[in-house]
Amino acid sequence: MLTKKQAKAFFIGGTVLFFLIFVGMTVNSLTVGIPQNTNADNITDSVKHGKLLWDQNNCMGCHTIMGEGAYYAPELTRVYSRKGENYIRTVLNAKNGGWGPRGRKMVEYDFTTEEVDDIISFFEWMDNVYLNGFPAEPSIGE
Amino acid sequence: MKFTSQKIAYHFFALSMLLLSLQIVYGFIMGFAHMGYDVLHEWIPFNAATATHKNLLVVWIISGFMGAAYYIIPDESDTELWSVPLAKLQFWSLAIVGVVAVAGFHVGWWEGRKFLEIPRPLDFLVAINVILFLVIILMTLFKGKKQTTTAWVLTMGLVFLALLYLPGMVYFDNISVDSFMRWWVVHLWVEGVWELIMGGILSFLLIKLTGVDREVIEKWLYVIVGLTFLSGILGTGHHYYYTGGPDYWLLVGGIFSALEPLAFLGMTIFAVQMYRKGNKSHPNKLALYWTMSTAIVSFLGAGLLGLAHTLPGVNLYTHGTLITAMHGHLAFWGAYASLVLAIMSYSMPLMTGRKIYDNRNGHLAFWFSNIGMLGMTMAFAAAGVAQVYLERIAGYEFMVAAEETKAHFFVLIIAATVFTIGIGFFIGNFFSFGLPSDDALNDAPEFEPLLA
Ligand code: HEM
Ligand code: HEM
Ligand SMILES: [Fe+2]
Numbered sequence: 001m002l003t004k005k006q007a008k009a010f011f012i013g014g015t016v017l018f019f020l021i022f023v024g025m026t027v028n029s030l031t032v033g034i035p036q037n038t039n040a041d042n043i044t045d046s047v048k049h050g051k052l053l054w055d056q057n058n059c060m061g062c063h064t065i066m067g068e069g070a071y072y073a074p075e076l077t078r079v080y081s082r083k084g085e086n087y088i089r090t091v092l093n094a095k096n097g098g099w100g101p102r103g104r105k106m107v108e109y110d111f112t113t114e115e116v117d118d119i120i121s122f123f124e125w126m127d128n129v130y131l132n133g134f135p136a137e138p139s140i141g142e
Numbered sequence: 143m144k145f146t147s148q149k150i151a152y153h154f155f156a157l158s159m160l161l162l163s164l165q166i167v168y169g170f171i172m173g174f175a176h177m178g179y180d181v182l183h184e185w186i187p188f189n190a191a192t193a194t195h196k197n198l199l200v201v202w203i204i205s206g207f208m209g210a211a212y213y214i215i216p217d218e219s220d221t222e223l224w225s226v227p228l229a230k231l232q233f234w235s236l237a238i239v240g241v242v243a244v245a246g247f248h249v250g251w252w253e254g255r256k257f258l259e260i261p262r263p264l265d266f267l268v269a270i271n272v273i274l275f276l277v278i279i280l281m282t283l284f285k286g287k288k289q290t291t292t293a294w295v296l297t298m299g300l301v302f303l304a305l306l307y308l309p310g311m312v313y314f315d316n317i318s319v320d321s322f323m324r325w326w327v328v329h330l331w332v333e334g335v336w337e338l339i340m341g342g343i344l345s346f347l348l349i350k351l352t353g354v355d356r357e358v359i360e361k362w363l364y365v366i367v368g369l370t371f372l373s374g375i376l377g378t379g380h381h382y383y384y385t386g387g388p389d390y391w392l393l394v395g396g397i398f399s400a401l402e403p404l405a406f407l408g409m410t411i412f413a414v415q416m417y418r419k420g421n422k423s424h425p426n427k428l429a430l431y432w433t434m435s436t437a438i439v440s441f442l443g444a445g446l447l448g449l450a451h452t453l454p455g456v457n458l459y460t461h462g463t464l465i466t467a468m469h470g471h472l473a474f475w476g477a478y479a480s481l482v483l484a485i486m487s488y489s490m491p492l493m494t495g496r497k498i499y500d501n502r503n504g505h506l507a508f509w510f511s512n513i514g515m516l517g518m519t520m521a522f523a524a525a526g527v528a529q530v531y532l533e534r535i536a537g538y539e540f541m542v543a544a545e546e547t548k549a550h551f552f553v554l555i556i557a558a559t560v561f562t563i564g565i566g567f568f569i570g571n572f573f574s575f576g577l578p579s580d581d582a583l584n585d586a587p588e589f590e591p592l593l594a
């Protein structure tokens with residue numbers, strides 16, 4: 001029968017081993033995989049500022065991006081190619097209570113033209129990030 | 143209770159009850175918004191409600207863990223808490239930071255990073271607070287007469303919980319890197335170190351409630367937390383499939399995360415076996431109910447419903463849909479919310495001396511909240527499946543699919559009402575215990591386990 005000592009060795013040994021492997025894979029992902037898949041060289045100051053605005057306004061509190069966030073508003077990973085720049089500009093500039101053509105309302109924002117440009121650059125950059133096939137092509141879609 | 147200083151746990155438990163009530167209010171705000179009644183939009187837009195709902199959840203659970211540690215560590219180490227005034231200071235600073243954070247969410251003082259919305263300046267205060275907490279716990283453990291495995295596992299869980307908060311405090315320009323490190327916190331918490339805390343608290347409860355020999359219980363505790371890390375660490379990969387990471391995560395994350403349910407199954411078997419082996423005469427039936435339901439419902443919510451969408455082929459379609467919300471609710475409820483309610487149900491009679499441990503309201507609380515939460519899970523599941531088919535498979539626009547899920551949110555609200563009634567009974571019981579009292583010291587001979 002398993003003794004308490006052996007059980008403890010299993011716990012400590014397993015944890016240390018798998019944690020070290022995980023740290024190694026994290027380093028590899030952060031230094032090689034992600035920079036490649038995300039075209040890190042294309043992250044301009046404008047993209048960075050767009051990401052900051054995304055963060056500061058908690059857009060993820062309604063939308064998802066790369067499938068992460070809340071489920072109240074559309075997925076935005078590929079919004080740049082799906083809707084185009086002008087549509088996005090209209091959404092971000094909407095007044096009189098904010099964007100909401102189908103009843104469900106977005107927050108009304110007061111972005112400057114430059115800020116809107118930066119958010120669009122962020123989406124444009126995101127549009128080209130390689131995500132292993134996410135979002136999937138609808139299999140029986142239009 | 144063995145030591146008067148254990149009473150400090152009451153503060154944390156009361157705070158938990160308060161924050162849980164608020165969390166539910168924000169849940170209703172979001173449920174109604176999904177149904178088409180976003181009436182508070184101008185004052186509390188959805189993103190403020192969601193940040194509040196999720197952070198209140200995390201804070202009330204952690205407050206419950208802290209209360210549990212303040213109760214359990216002196217008990218296990220056979221000594222008074224190292225410093226009660228410092229523990230009080232730690233409590234009030236936690237409460238203040240929590241209130242400021244939640245108030246901040248309503249005026250846009252946040253970071254848009256799911257579950258870690260608390261802004262960085264406050265993060266530092268959180269970190270100081272948690273360090274103070276850990277110092278008190280570790281000092282108590284070291285000055286104690288003995289250091290049990292249960293106490294160690296619980297303490298290690300709390301230490302790692304604090305350490306893992308740090309990777310979440312760094313800012314990255316690349317959202318993919320940001321997300322990668324966010325999972326170091328969120329995933330390694332709920333599918334890693336929090337399970338250590340869960341294992342520690344469950345062991346403590348099982349030792350007390352069943353009277354089974356400590357050596358047996360603690361041996362299995364090691365095996366279970368061993369399984370947790372064996373699967374859970376590399377299982378983090380199930381969040382790296384579609385967020386810009388290298389594609390080897392599909393394989394590694396898929397395999398290891400599919401093993402994660404084993405640790406939860408381990409907890410279920412562990413608790414059921416100990417209950418069967420043990421002595422069934424313990425009078426605190428409510429604590430026993432909650433302990434057993436934690437061990438069982440966590441397997442359903444985290445283990446089975448996690449497995450349901452963890453394989454890359456399924457996750458490609460369910461990633462970031464209401465299916466995720468379905469799993470999030472039952473997993474958090476079964477594993478961590480129920481756990482905190484279990485340790486409260488066990489310790490409150492001992493801290494206050496009032497023997498409320500088998501009353502009608504307590505049983506109503508148990509059944510209403512569990513049945514309500516199962517109903518909510520089913521409503522989210524129905525809405526999620528509809529969303530996946532309409533949006534991901536048939537290719538309709540998000541809002542077209544959302545329109546179709548409104549009926550499921552009506553069901554969600556009905557089930558949430560049942561759940562809320564249950565929580566209402568629980569809180570009613572909690573306050574009818576009154577305040578903890580020194581008269582309750584050693585006033586519980588019938589709680590001594592009868593050695594089987
Ligand atoms: C009356 C009770 C509740 C209602 C009506 C409710 C409703 C909701 C709604 C509508 C969402 C947002 C989904 C979205 O992003 O669009 C949500 C998120 C969430 N709630 Fe609740 N909730 C309730 C109670 C709880 C409880 C008790 C827990 C934990 C034990 C909990 C944990 C969560 C979690 C973890 C999320 C984030 C899920 C995710 O994004 O995957 N909720 N809730
Ligand atoms: C008590 C333990 C657990 C809790 C509290 C929990 C909670 C959660 C929450 C709240 C999310 C949403 C996270 C976000 O989007 O920010 C999530 C996602 C996820 N969980 Fe869990 N979980 C637990 C255990 C598990 C287990 C054991 C598995 C696998 C077998 C699992 C599989 C997943 C998967 C695959 C996702 C990603 C869903 C997506 O792609 O949108 N979870 N979990
Ligand atoms: Fe996870």
